[in-house]
Amino acid sequence: MRKPTVRSVMTTDVITTTPRTPFTHAAGLMVRHGVSALPVVDGSGTLVGVLSEADLLAKEVHRGEPTSVLDSWLRRHSRHRARARTVGGAMTPRPATVDADSDVSAAAELLSRSGHRRLFVVDERGRLIGVLARRDLLRPFLRTDAELVTELEREVIRRTLWADMSGVRVFARDGVVTLSGRVDGRCAAELAIELVKAVPGVVDVQDELEFDRDEWREGVR
CATH class of the missing domain: 3.10.580.10 (CBS-domain)
Structure with a gap:
């Protein structure tokens, strides 16, 4: 990114x-x-x-x-x-x-x-x-929510994350971004949240992501 x-x-x-x-x-x-x-x-x-x-x-x-x-x-x-x-x-x-x-x-x-x-x-x-x-x-905080969502989908969800993020949905209201949907593992979910937080113009992130595997509990990092 x-x-x-x-x-x-x-x-x-x-x-x-x-x-x-x-x-x-x-x-x-x-x-x-x-x-x-x-x-x-x-x-x-x-x-x-x-x-x-x-x-x-x-x-x-x-x-x-x-x-x-x-x-x-x-x-x-x-x-x-x-x-x-x-x-x-x-x-x-x-x-x-x-x-x-x-x-x-x-x-x-x-x-x-x-x-x-x-x-x-x-x-x-x-x-x-x-x-x-x-x-x-x-x-960056003057952008519309639609512009912010477009950037997040293009720069974070599609280009940066290596995991399959096709099931992730991005929504923004007044700069507060909500990520929802399902991904394969906990690591991918946590990385997505951290990357979105780092984008200028994002006020906060609401995490509603679900994942199939918890690598931390399985001892896989």
Whole structure:
């Protein structure tokens, strides 16, 4: 069974900016397009940073704030970035990236573990080719139940399982999949359940499968 990749769910129509773009122009782009961050690319399309809402708000945070010799390095650095006139001075360098051919599950784990709201997708040369946001990972759940059943029948029941699964019926309602019918052995039934659970867009699986042989009780694995 083919695992979905980042390429299959990422957004490719990406609004970008450059290090030399004036601060106000970048802010306007974010407001007009309703995005919370802009990837920053150089003339070759290579990703060099990201400009987020937090980077823009730093100007307001430090506006009129007096400078003190007791300020920490981080505070001085933040204040310096807040004085930036262009994107290059305000952006955050070295944003989190991911390969387009990475498994969606691995990318989702990275997003969850890191706390990032998005990952930028780059090619082998570091050029930006897309963005994977948390909302992109929800796309598989937008499929209809009929579309989900079709994929499960094609990718799991017919192509993946070696056993005779002609007696298996697949039903889905609101993403909850029910497998019913009869198979030869318990191992085939359990494998079918686990494979269906692994398909993106499946909310849960209801096991109503019956089997003729219980290999575990017979000592056959």
